[in-house]
């Protein structure tokens with residue numbers, strides 16, 4: 001799902017725990033489904049928004 005403003009993503013590695021907030025969403029026309037990747041290399045998953 002495309003990024004929506006306000007969503008929070010967290011690193012899937014609990015020892016890392018990094019979180020990012022989407023401050024500007026993707027265009028509604030974006031059909032991508034990729035999750036962001038943390039600086040540690042793990043995939044981040046949506047926890048809010």
Ligand SMILES: [Zn+2]
Nearest residue numbers: 011016038040
């Ligand atoms: Zn991480």
